[in-house]
Amino acid sequence: MITFCTFLAGFALAQFVISAAIRVVGWHRFSQFSYPASPLAIVTVASLVSWLGASIPLALRGTKLWVALKRSVELGSGYEGALLLLVVESLAGSFVAFYVSLYTLHFLVPSDLRHAPWYGWVVTLVAALSSATVDAPLFIGFSLLADPEQLNASSFPASQQTP
Numbered sequence: 001m002i003t004f005c006t007f008l009a010g011f012a013l014a015q016f017v018i019s020a021a022i023r024v025v026g027w028h029r030f031s032q033f034s035y036p037a038s039p040l041a042i043v044t045v046a047s048l049v050s051w052l053g054a055s056i057p058l059a060l061r062g063t064k065l066w067v068a069l070k071r072s073v074e075l076g077s078g079y080e081g082a083l084l085l086l087v088v089e090s091l092a093g094s095f096v097a098f099y100v101s102l103y104t105l106h107f108l109v110p111s112d113l114r115h116a117p118w119y120g121w122v123v124t125l126v127a128a129l130s131s132a133t134v135d136a137p138l139f140i141g142f143s144l145l146a147d148p149e150q151l152n153a154s155s156f157p158a159s160q161q162t163p
Contacts, residue, residue, distance in 0.1 A: 014041035051076035098131040
């Protein structure tokens with residue numbers, strides 16, 4: 001809940017920055033950057049919030065919340081690039097899941113139902129649920145694959161390694 005609320009607050013702040021940029025440079029100059037600005041804001045805020053991810057198991061073990069958040073930021077220091085890569089991979093996977101379910105339902109549902117007033121809401125809900133379903137397992141899976149200790153470890157025993 002803390003990371004979700006932090007993400008929402010960070011994204012609101014990012015939208016405030018985007019609207020301030022629109023006011024400063026004008027919509028006619030900013031319009032060409034409006035589409036990439038929003039995903040860039042999502043990735044930036046999500047990668048910053050990902051530093052707080054280690055606080056969840058710490059808080060569940062009984063560590064006080066502020067201490068867990070501080071420890072999580074300490075654990076994330078030095079791994080900013082890896083966390084950014086994990087967030088980008090996870091967000092890309094959830095976007096793919098969203099659009100695959102969106103277009104799959106478009107092909108599976110008869111055209112008579114597609115024009116019903118409730119159809120858009122149902123499709124959006126199903127697509128959002130599929131996106132949310134794959135997001136956490138993707139992030140956990142990618143983080144296990146990107147374990148720095150495993151990447152630096154050799155599969156050879158110490159006796160077979162050359163100096």
